[in-house]
Amino acid sequence: MALRTGDRAAWLRGPGSECTGMGEPPLRSWRLILLGAPGTGKGTQAELLNTRLGACQLSTGEVFRAAKGCGDRPLSPALQEALAVMKSGGLVSDDTVVGIVGERHRCLSCLHGFLLDGFPRTVEQALALEEMASALDFEFDAVINYELPTSEVIRRLSGRRTCKGCGRSFHVEDLPPRTSGICDGCGTALTQREDDRPEAIAVRLEAYRAATAPLVDFYQARGLLRTISAEGTPAEVFHRTLQALGAE
Numbered sequence: 001m002a003l004r005t006g007d008r009a010a011w012l013r014g015p016g017s018e019c020t021g022m023g024e025p026p027l028r029s030w031r032l033i034l035l036g037a038p039g040t041g042k043g044t045q046a047e048l049l050n051t052r053l054g055a056c057q058l059s060t061g062e063v064f065r066a067a068k069g070c071g072d073r074p075l076s077p078a079l080q081e082a083l084a085v086m087k088s089g090g091l092v093s094d095d096t097v098v099g100i101v102g103e104r105h106r107c108l109s110c111l112h113g114f115l116l117d118g119f120p121r122t123v124e125q126a127l128a129l130e131e132m133a134s135a136l137d138f139e140f141d142a143v144i145n146y147e148l149p150t151s152e153v154i155r156r157l158s159g160r161r162t163c164k165g166c167g168r169s170f171h172v173e174d175l176p177p178r179t180s181g182i183c184d185g186c187g188t189a190l191t192q193r194e195d196d197r198p199e200a201i202a203v204r205l206e207a208y209r210a211a212t213a214p215l216v217d218f219y220q221a222r223g224l225l226r227t228i229s230a231e232g233t234p235a236e237v238f239h240r241t242l243q244a245l246g247a248e
């Protein structure tokens with residue numbers, strides 16, 4: 001796979017951090033929202049889209065995980081609360097998430113475009129994002145809605161293993177590492193995300209059904225929705241995504 005564009009420092013570490021490795025902005029910049037239940041592969045598709053379209057993956061979940069791994073700085077009370085909620089599989093409060101995205105507004109006006117992954121997750125967040133778009137004067141190209149049967153979502157999430165060393169993701173059945181439990185890339189022991197454990201998966205799926213699924217109608221009404229099947233290999237889903245965007 002081609003390398004990801006840019007180090008996303010401004011997104012992952014927040015205001016005051018400068019991105020490196022971005023190169024020249026593409027001729028056409030894309031502003032996309034990736035929607036879909038946890039486990040539908042939005043993160044994988046965002047990485048593939050980044051290498052093809054140049055737009056950065058802006059994942060709110062990754063901002064929280066990056067804050068957790070940053071042992072050198074004390075966490076604000078809002079972030080401490082967010083991390084506790086995240087562990088259980090629930091949704092972090094709209095105020096906290098909207099605040100985090102709002103203070104990273106430079107990423108939303110970046111000439112390289114962006115791929116929002118995991119935000120918005122509620123109608124309130126979507127309305128706040130519309131206000132940011134109007135204040136920053138940009139429009140979305142599309143909202144990609146990935147669909148997958150619940151049984152497959154559970155199979156994908158419960159088999160996922162990630163490397164804390166280099167961030168690579170594996171799956172015990174679909175993408176096993178060469179040596180069981182060890183990252184192929186850097187040799188670190190693989191772990192299961194706390195929110196990929198069965199109790200947390202159930203909470204995440206219910207949060208998706210109750211709070212995020214209404215966004216399908218929300219973006220349908222705005223003429224932005226492109227629904228595609230997330231079944232099959234990442235390459236197959238990627239092909240469908242590019243087709244839906246007319247970006248082949």
Ligand code: AMP
Nearest residue numbers: 060061086089090091092097118119121
């Ligand atoms: P993700 O990596 O997108 O699956 O997000 C991991 C967890 O971070 C979620 O289960 C939530 O606890 C929290 N989170 C990430 N993005 C949001 C959001 N937009 N709204 C509320 N909680 C979020």
